[in-house]
Amino acid sequence: MPVTESNIDSPSASYRIVSEFAAPIERVWQLWEDPRQVERWWGPPGYPARFIRHDFTVPGSSIYHMPGPDGEPTYAGWTFLEIEAPHRLRIANGFADETGAPAGDIPWNRFDIAFETIEAGTRMTITARFDDTATLERMLGYGMLEGMTAALGQIDALLAP
Amino acid sequence: MAAGSVLDDAEVDRIFQALADATRRDIVRRVIEREQSVSELAGRYAMSFAAVQKHVAVLERSRLVTKSRQGREQIVRLESATVRYARGLLDELDRMWRGRIDRMDAILGEAEGKGA
Numbered sequence: 001m002p003v004t005e006s007n008i009d010s011p012s013a014s015y016r017i018v019s020e021f022a023a024p025i026e027r028v029w030q031l032w033e034d035p036r037q038v039e040r041w042w043g044p045p046g047y048p049a050r051f052i053r054h055d056f057t058v059p060g061s062s063i064y065h066m067p068g069p070d071g072e073p074t075y076a077g078w079t080f081l082e083i084e085a086p087h088r089l090r091i092a093n094g095f096a097d098e099t100g101a102p103a104g105d106i107p108w109n110r111f112d113i114a115f116e117t118i119e120a121g122t123r124m125t126i127t128a129r130f131d132d133t134a135t136l137e138r139m140l141g142y143g144m145l146e147g148m149t150a151a152l153g154q155i156d157a158l159l160a161p
Numbered sequence: 162m163a164a165g166s167v168l169d170d171a172e173v174d175r176i177f178q179a180l181a182d183a184t185r186r187d188i189v190r191r192v193i194e195r196e197q198s199v200s201e202l203a204g205r206y207a208m209s210f211a212a213v214q215k216h217v218a219v220l221e222r223s224r225l226v227t228k229s230r231q232g233r234e235q236i237v238r239l240e241s242a243t244v245r246y247a248r249g250l251l252d253e254l255d256r257m258w259r260g261r262i263d264r265m266d267a268i269l270g271e272a273e274g275k276g277a
């Protein structure tokens with residue numbers, strides 16, 4: 001199992017997941033750089049993402065679409081905020097129109113990806129940040145959730161085994 | 162992914178408002194371990210019985226706990242479906258990224274043996 005750790009940091013409304021791959025850092029970097037590879041892992045099984053633009057530069061952007069619930073494609077995009085090959089990547093992600101311009105009322109979220117060489121290959125740490133829990137909740141498709149990011153962390157602590 | 166949400170927006174709001182208070186979080190923590198009577202809970206905090214009872218009422222309205230009468234005691238129990246729902250949101254995010262990372266790993270696996 002590549003994932004070694006994942007956790008929620010409620011004060012900053014962020015989620016962090018650490019994984020290790022038995023592959024060189026440049027190879028892991030390609031998973032993000034090459035759109036044909038990105039679209040093989042970004043969408044869940046049965047909902048493949050098609051990247052119709054992947055301008056892997058700063059300030060560059062990507063446009064992708066995924067099959068929506070009604071069969072119509074749902075468009076979304078990435079904006080590259082920082083690219084420091086092959087160590088660091090910072091991306092904003094959110095719903096867009098066909099031109100890649102932000103669309104809808106759900107704020108875009110940001111994630112940072114850090115890559116480092118380790119003995120076993122490469123460690124990749126993804127930190128996803130949300131402006132608030134409402135964004136997180138709506139992104140996940142549960143509708144509106146206002147309120148306390150602190151409470152989320154508390155629940156997490158409460159239920160920890 | 163909007164599968165089987167059991168709570169409407171107002172209910173979710175109430176849950177997070179209820180858990181915004183340290184005493185109420187502590188009550189939930191104790192009730193997770195085992196059910197407690199209101200008077201038992203009241204004995205643990207430097208506040209009046211009535212104040213503790215009010216906290217329990219807030220938790221009850223948010224459906225984090227239930228309260229039932231047992232003889233002369235009011236027993237507070239965890240309403241775990243509600244707590245699990247909030248936790249479920251985080252699990253959903255975690256599942257999404259774990260899925261992505263597993264797919265990345267599979268792609269990297271293909272490259273092996275090709276001298277990549």
